[in-house]
Amino acid sequence: MTQSPWQPISPAKPARPVKEPLTRERIVDAAMRLMVEQGYDAVSMRKIAQVLDTGPASLYAHVANKSELDQLLVDRAAEQMKLPETPDPERWQEQLKDAMREMIRVMRANPGVARAAIGNVPLGEQALLMTERILAILKAGRIPDQAAAWAVDLIPLYVTAVAFEETVQNAAAWTPEDVTHFTTQMSEFFKQLPVDRFPFTVALAVPMTSGADGDERFEFGITVIAAGLASLAEKD
Amino acid sequence: MTQSPWQPISPAKPARPVKEPLTRERIVDAAMRLMVEQGYDAVSMRKIAQVLDTGPASLYAHVANKSELDQLLVDRAAEQMKLPETPDPERWQEQLKDAMREMIRVMRANPGVARAAIGNVPLGEQALLMTERILAILKAGRIPDQAAAWAVDLIPLYVTAVAFEETVQNAAAWTPEDVTHFTTQMSEFFKQLPVDRFPFTVALAVPMTSGADGDERFEFGITVIAAGLASLAEKD
DNA sequence: ACCTGAACACCGTTCAAGT
DNA sequence: ACCTGAACACCGTTCAAGT
Numbered sequence: 001m002t003q004s005p006w007q008p009i010s011p012a013k014p015a016r017p018v019k020e021p022l023t024r025e026r027i028v029d030a031a032m033r034l035m036v037e038q039g040y041d042a043v044s045m046r047k048i049a050q051v052l053d054t055g056p057a058s059l060y061a062h063v064a065n066k067s068e069l070d071q072l073l074v075d076r077a078a079e080q081m082k083l084p085e086t087p088d089p090e091r092w093q094e095q096l097k098d099a100m101r102e103m104i105r106v107m108r109a110n111p112g113v114a115r116a117a118i119g120n121v122p123l124g125e126q127a128l129l130m131t132e133r134i135l136a137i138l139k140a141g142r143i144p145d146q147a148a149a150w151a152v153d154l155i156p157l158y159v160t161a162v163a164f165e166e167t168v169q170n171a172a173a174w175t176p177e178d179v180t181h182f183t184t185q186m187s188e189f190f191k192q193l194p195v196d197r198f199p200f201t202v203a204l205a206v207p208m209t210s211g212a213d214g215d216e217r218f219e220f221g222i223t224v225i226a227a228g229l230a231s232l233a234e235k236d
Numbered sequence: 237m238t239q240s241p242w243q244p245i246s247p248a249k250p251a252r253p254v255k256e257p258l259t260r261e262r263i264v265d266a267a268m269r270l271m272v273e274q275g276y277d278a279v280s281m282r283k284i285a286q287v288l289d290t291g292p293a294s295l296y297a298h299v300a301n302k303s304e305l306d307q308l309l310v311d312r313a314a315e316q317m318k319l320p321e322t323p324d325p326e327r328w329q330e331q332l333k334d335a336m337r338e339m340i341r342v343m344r345a346n347p348g349v350a351r352a353a354i355g356n357v358p359l360g361e362q363a364l365l366m367t368e369r370i371l372a373i374l375k376a377g378r379i380p381d382q383a384a385a386w387a388v389d390l391i392p393l394y395v396t397a398v399a400f401e402e403t404v405q406n407a408a409a410w411t412p413e414d415v416t417h418f419t420t421q422m423s424e425f426f427k428q429l430p431v432d433r434f435p436f437t438v439a440l441a442v443p444m445t446s447g448a449d450g451d452e453r454f455e456f457g458i459t460v461i462a463a464g465l466a467s468l469a470e471k472d
Numbered sequence: 473a474c475c476t477g478a479a480c481a482c483c484g485t486t487c488a489a490g491t
Numbered sequence: 492a493c494c495t496g497a498a499c500a501c502c503g504t505t506c507a508a509g510t
Contacts, residue, residue: 118397118400118401119400119401119403119404119405123425128429128434128437129433129434131437132434132435132436135436139436145439145443146443147456148436148443149440149443149446150443150447150452150453151456151460152444153444153453154453154457157398157401158393158394158397160397161354161393161394161396161397164354164355165393167355168354169355189359193364197365198364198365199368200368200372200375201364201367201371203381204371204381204384204385207381207382207384207385208385208388208389210382211386217386220383220386220387220390221393224387224461224468225460225461227468228460228461228463228464228465229464230467231460231463231464231467
């Protein structure tokens with residue numbers, strides 16, 4: 001097709017650009033949507049590219065690799081975290097637990113984030129602010145510097161590990177009935193072990209398989225961690 | 237080639253079988269060797285098959301899928317764990333920490349196992365025995381049944397998460413210089429944050445980036461967990 | 473029953489070529 | 492500077508066909 005003489009060579013504003021330009025932002029948007037809707041394994045460079053109507057190679061102009069993309073996804077999720085209130089020395093343990101509850105809330109709301117976060121310390125602004133607030137709570141609780149510093153490593157490690165475990169189970173798309181069935185099966189398995197070699201396992205078969213559905217397990221963990229940290233508080 | 241008349245049709249013992257038959261055992265052996273030598277990502281059905289001089293499809297006669305193979309690898313590694321001594325109520329916390337040290341020792345000696353174990357409760361005999369012994373230690377420490385039951389879930393969760401993090405870092409094949417460099421860089425990064433919004437992070441920049449090389453971090457975690465559990469012990 | 477080759481439906485990443 | 496098609500070197504799993 002030849003050019004009409006009255007058609008400007010390069011129009012100031014092309015009537016309708018065929019495609020929005022690719023940006024980091026749009027890539028993370030698409031990846032996040034894929035992850036929340038279909039889980040971590042659905043987030044591949046190829047699927048993201050497909051959603052954005054391009055080829056996988058195009059993404060590499062904006063993100064270094066898959067690992068950097070994971071980081072960006074973790075940062076994006078961290079932005080959803082509500083920061084803890086200002087520290088109160090009287091109830092720092094409860095405030096610490098609240099912060100951990102907020103962390104797992106966001107991870108549960110964004111399945112796959114836990115998987116992306118594991119072994120990926122989030123360094124986005126919101127994550128840093130969360131760390132800062134937790135440090136403030138710990139120092140309000142008179143936890144020594146080194147202990148507080150290690151605690152802000154331990155805390156997300158625990159929360160992430162729990163969320164990751166849950167993600168794995170949810171990925172199996174189990175119905176509540178499946179869960180009940182699995183729980184009874186496990187408890188039956190423990191009960192039939194040779195009682196002479198496994199006396200405690202047999203005796204505790206029921207408690208060992210309870211609370212798998214709710215978040216009593218998570219509550220137990222954060223209680224243990226908070227109490228353990230409390231034991232390190234400076235006296236006087 | 238035609239059959240010699242004095243050659244028995246089916247010899248009682250073939251002189252040298254061209255190939256050893258495939259077994260679960262041999263598959264796990266090969267997978268374990270690959271994992272220890274080259275890390276978790278090197279353990280693919282295809283690479284295992286290659287080592288065993290066959291095709292990937294052949295493995296499926298002996299293992300259901302990759303996930304089952306991961307389970308078998310975890311069980312195999314668990315066999316290397318030395319079980320804790322008989323519980324002593326006087327020093328149950330130290331014994332509990334020793335058990336956790338033994339768990340991470342085996343995971344460190346078998347890089348990749350942590351990755352295979354995450355979200356995969358090991359149910360092999362040795363792993364069950366480890367659980368049993370830890371329950372015995374916890375009950376010696378007068379931990380209530382439900383708390384003890386949840387604790388034997390929390391304990392491997394923590395150890396596995398730490399080992400997994402380490403694996404990720406080791407996979408990057410960092411030299412000690414790289415680690416030092418990274419540590420100083422991180423600490424510089426924390427120090428230059430706006431001090432009005434990140435006062436604690438700035439103040440604790442050094443402790444927050446220390447102990448990344450040794451296992452002080454792990455020791456801190458097991459101390460917190462042991463102390464936290466101790467706070468749940470029944471009184472009287 | 474076990475093993476095989478070949479195929480199916482995927483991956484992350486690189487690179488030369490285009491605009 | 493950004494985007495693209497095509498390729499490279501991989502994955503787990505299935506299946507019909509062989510022994």
